[in-house]
Amino acid sequence: MTVLETKRLYLKPFTSQDAENLYALNTNLEVIKYTGDAPFKNIEEAQAFIKNYTTTVYHKAHTTTQTGLGRYAVTRKSDNIFLGWCGLKFNQDNRQVDLGFRFFEKYWNQGYATEASEACISYAFKELHLPYVIARTHNNNTASQKVLKKLNFVFVNNITHHDMPTRLYHLNNEAYQLKEISAKETWPVRHPVLRKGRPLEDVYMEADEQASTFHLGMFHNNDIIGVASFMDDSHEGFTGAQYRLRGMAVLPEYRRKGIAELLLKRGETLLKEKGKTLLWFNARVVALQFYKNLGYQVDGTLFDIPKVGPHYRMKKQLL
Ligand SMILES: CC(C)(COP(=O)(O)OP(=O)(O)OC[C@H]1O[C@@H](n2cnc3c(N)ncnc32)[C@H](O)[C@@H]1OP(=O)(O)O)[C@@H](O)C(=O)NCCC(=O)NCCS
Numbered sequence: 431m432t433v434l435e436t437k438r439l440y441l442k443p444f445t446s447q448d449a450e451n452l453y454a455l456n457t458n459l460e461v462i463k464y465t466g467d468a469p470f471k472n473i474e475e476a477q478a479f480i481k482n483y484t485t486t487v488y489h490k491a492h493t494t495t496q497t498g499l500g501r502y503a504v505t506r507k508s509d510n511i512f513l514g515w516c517g518l519k520f521n522q523d524n525r526q527v528d529l530g531f532r533f534f535e536k537y538w539n540q541g542y543a544t545e546a547s548e549a550c551i552s553y554a555f556k557e558l559h560l561p562y563v564i565a566r567t568h569n570n571n572t573a574s575q576k577v578l579k580k581l582n583f584v585f586v587n588n589i590t591h592h593d594m595p596t597r598l599y600h601l602n603n604e605a606y607q608l609k610e611i612s613a614k615e616t617w618p619v620r621h622p623v624l625r626k627g628r629p630l631e632d633v634y635m636e637a638d639e640q641a642s643t644f645h646l647g648m649f650h651n652n653d654i655i656g657v658a659s660f661m662d663d664s665h666e667g668f669t670g671a672q673y674r675l676r677g678m679a680v681l682p683e684y685r686r687k688g689i690a691e692l693l694l695k696r697g698e699t700l701l702k703e704k705g706k707t708l709l710w711f712n713a714r715v716v717a718l719q720f721y722k723n724l725g726y727q728v729d730g731t732l733f734d735i736p737k738v739g740p741h742y743r744m745k746k747q748l749l
Pocket of ligand 1: 525
């Protein structure tokens, strides 16, 4: 885990020495009023929480590309006082990374939450290259909402989270841009990812240049790093207004950040706008779980595509 530093603060991974502070933070009912968390029963419970957090979350973060993903203990540089915590969290249920913070009441209104959050966001966007982060606050938590506003988060909608009325916010990483591109613009990703070691002409797909085909590209600092193509192609086994996904690929260093999910969801939205009812494709076995997460179902049994490998046909009803 990386240590982050701001003008007034250090953000460091929790250690067993933080147990007493964490216990005290969560016994303050004002602090946890809107979080849905129960206070720790005693310091030992806070100790056990930190131990588990260190071995699961921090360790797990190290096994992915995201070595800095976790909550941090926030201390003040001038006197080494523990102020609270702030940091990032990967939510397995919706595959989104959220920003969270919690500070002792006596340190509120001094800009610490904003300052610590700015460091986390900068880390998330400039080091981890995440395309966006989310944040959630209780409907009545106006203090947190003010912090999110200062950080330029945009309100998305009202949701229920931990059985509480919650406001969902988004902050996009402006280094990314998702847009429609030409077939040729997909090549710098299609070729190394999907046709590695094969001649460049192997990137061509029959329907690439058809007027009904559209290609989406994700750019990071103007470099193309992810692509997906959507083609008007019906499978005999399916009914309805069908489209086919082809050439879904993300450069290795940009994987596990939700880039492919953004490309696919944008494609689905555009297809729905065109009145298309079903999207299908032949999925590589390695990508099966990724598609299942997004509601796609396997149709039929495993089959081989020469020179590419084993595949499953998958589909999703769009409308
Ligand atoms: C398949 C592929 C397109 C996915 O691209 P991606 O951008 O990594 O996809 P996502 O980040 O949206 O999701 C991939 C995984 O990362 C996880 N993930 C997403 N955001 C994450 C984050 N911030 N932190 C950690 N994990 C994250 C997702 O839960 C998903 O997990 P799972 O595969 O275990 O279910 C990419 O791996 C690829 O190009 N592979 C080679 C070509 C290929 O197989 N293409 C598909 C042809 S059918």
